[in-house]
Amino acid sequence: AQSVTQLGSHVSVSEGALVLLRCNYSSSVPPYLFWYVQYPNQGLQLLLKYTTGATLVKGINGFEAEFKKSETSFHLTKPSAHMSDAAEYFCAVTSPNFGNEKLTFGTGTRLTIIP
Amino acid sequence: KAGVTQTPRYLIKTRGQQVTLSCSPISGHRSVSWYQQTPGQGLQFLFEYFSETQRNKGNFPGRFSGRQFSNSRSEMNVSTLELGDSALYLCASRRTGSSSLGANVLTFGAGSRLTVL
Numbered sequence: 001a002q003s004v005t006q007l008g009s010h011v012s013v014s015e016g017a018l019v020l021l022r023c024n025y026s027s028s029v030p031p032y033l034f035w036y037v038q039y040p041n042q043g044l045q046l047l048l049k050y051t052t053g054a055t056l057v058k059g060i061n062g063f064e065a066e067f068k069k070s071e072t073s074f075h076l077t078k079p080s081a082h083m084s085d086a087a088e089y090f091c092a093v094t095s096p097n098f099g100n101e102k103l104t105f106g107t108g109t110r111l112t113i114i115p
Numbered sequence: 116k117a118g119v120t121q122t123p124r125y126l127i128k129t130r131g132q133q134v135t136l137s138c139s140p141i142s143g144h145r146s147v148s149w150y151q152q153t154p155g156q157g158l159q160f161l162f163e164y165f166s167e168t169q170r171n172k173g174n175f176p177g178r179f180s181g182r183q184f185s186n187s188r189s190e191m192n193v194s195t196l197e198l199g200d201s202a203l204y205l206c207a208s209r210r211t212g213s214s215s216l217g218a219n220v221l222t223f224g225a226g227s228r229l230t231v232l
Contacts, residue, residue, distance in 0.1 A: 034220070036223075041225075041228075042225050042226075043119075043121075043205055043223035043224050043225045043226050044205065044207075044223040045223070046220055046221075046222070049220055090158065092158075102148070102160040102163065102171055102173065103148075103150075103158075103160065103221065104160070105157060105158040106157075107157045108157065108158075
């Protein structure tokens with residue numbers, strides 16, 4: 001079974017400060033990892049993904065994440081927070097297991113940007 | 116190109132009723148998945164359909180069902196509604212039935228928000 005733990009259900013950062021959202025995963029097989037963002041009254045939008053290859057992945061809106069197998073982590077970062085980054089962020093895991101590729105999500109982290 | 120379209124966006128039902136939600140995937144996408152999002156349980160997988168066949172099912176009671184049509188559009192149905200079924204129901208599509216191609220990620224719709232009174 002796979003699982004995702006997101007540390008911190010609420011994170012507040014000042015505008016212009018570093019954003020760091022934490023995600024640790026558990027998987028018995030090589031994982032595929034994702035970060036999604038959800039704005040109020042909207043669905044989920046993909047920020048970035050890791051499947052294979054380069055462990056540092058860059059996504060939209062200046063976000064990036066690094067896959068660290070030894071730490072089973074996939075933390076999301078952004079050097080400088082913008083007011084428009086305020087949203088809820090979800091880390092998710094799946095694996096290329098044909099026929100059983102559901103996404104397992106973490107509980108989410110609500111990011112608040114302080115002006 | 117058009118994204119994943121879910122209808123209706125909002126609906127209110129009473130306990131004991133049933134509801135049908137619709138999802139139109141991105142053109143060319145053959146796999147459709149459904150997720151339930153609640154404040155208490157978070158995002159939970161309901162089921163996935165590919166080429167009109169249910170390939171995978173989450174841990175939900177039989178009151179939750181779905182189907183997929185030949186044009187890849189999908190519907191999910193919840194019968195005998197309970198208060199706890201109040202949730203945002205999200206549909207997502209992808210091109211094929213496998214994520215192993217790497218780029219074949221899920222694209223989500225805006226959801227259908229169901230309130231059960």
